[in-house]
Amino acid sequence: MNPSGSHPLTFFDFFDFIWKLTPVGRQFKKDCDFVHSVAEEIIDKRKETLDKTADETDRKYLDGTGRGLTKLEIRNEVDTFLFEGHDTTASAISWVLYSLAENTECQRKCQAEIDDVLEGRESDDLEWSDLAKLEYLTMCIKEGMRLHSPVPVVSRDTENVFDLGDRVAPKGTKIQLNIFALNHMENLWGPDHMEFKPERFSKENIDNIKHFQYVPFSAGPRNCIGQNFAMNEEKVVLTKLLRNFTFRLDPNHKVKRVMSAVMRTKDGMYMFVEKREFLNK
Structure with missing residues (x-):
């Protein structure tokens, strides 16, 4: 289908100069x-603010070569924050909720932690300082992203000859990292790798996770620029949901993963949602 979903693509649509002339x-x-x-408006407003407030000697907005990013490079990064993260973050939130609905004791622990953080508040809105207090919820988010891998595969093109040990990848080779497979390697995660166990990411166990063993946002110089934003977004959304509702899976519906650019389900993810009556809302 084409981007608008109105009709199937034809052979001629694969030629950009022809496709650009079509209605779609x-x-x-x-x-x-x-x-x-929209992105350029955001950039212009931010640049205007910096021009008014930044000291001429302040070089924190320059890259390693001493120059700033071009407007196109900045726009590409802004596009990433505005648009590319919504699908992956939505997938992560959905799968974490699925695992919490499946593991009711973990869900109760998250709710107890959230209730404790928000105790005595007139509003359920989180403050910035609250995010670091949600330690158990953070463990559940990380374990949910390990178990379900919202982004199951990432690709890289080699800029130089790459020595893999038993073979050599020429420059320009496309290499894919199967994050889902990495997250389920028994020699790394143990025989219970298909189980939801947030304690893998506890303070006591986090040091046992090897470098590059857990890379839900990829790694290296081309890792996800919005990973901290995404984690905080997940905490805020899940806190709001778990503060107000309890989730149960529909026992008559089997959830099946579908591998794509973002982890999806074959026939949806059905849950029962119950309002937490003790809040008197």
Whole structure:
């Protein structure tokens, strides 16, 4: 299907210069122009603020070569924050809720921790300082991303000859890292790797996780620029949901994973949602 979902792609649609002349191609360009205008407006406002407040000797906005990013490079990063993260974060939140609904004791521990943090508040809104207090919820989020891998595969192109030990990858080789497989290697995670165990990420056990063993946001210079934002977003959304509701799985519906750019389900994820009456809301 084409981006608008209106009709199947034809052979000629695979040639950009032809596709751009079609109605859907023109609409796609119009949509992209709008999206880019939103990002550029954000960039211009931020630049205006920096120009008014930054000291001329302040070089923290320059890269390692002493120059700043071009407007296109900045826009690409802004696009990542605004658009590319919503699908992966939604997947992560859904799968964490699935595991919490499946493991009721873990869900109760999360709710108890949230209730403790918000005790005596007139509002359920989190403050910035609250995020670090949600230690058990953070463990559950990390374990949910390990177990279900919201981004199951990442790709990289080698810029130089890459020595893999028993073979050599030439420059320009496309290499894929199967994060889902990495997260379920028995020699790394044990025979219970298919079980939801948040304690893997407790303070006592976190040092046992080897470097590059757990890379839900990829790793290295091309890792996810929005990973801290995504983690905080997941904490805020899950806190709001678990503070107000309890989740149970539908026993008559089997959830099946579907590997794609983002981990999905074959036939949806059905849950029963019950309001936590003790809150008197």
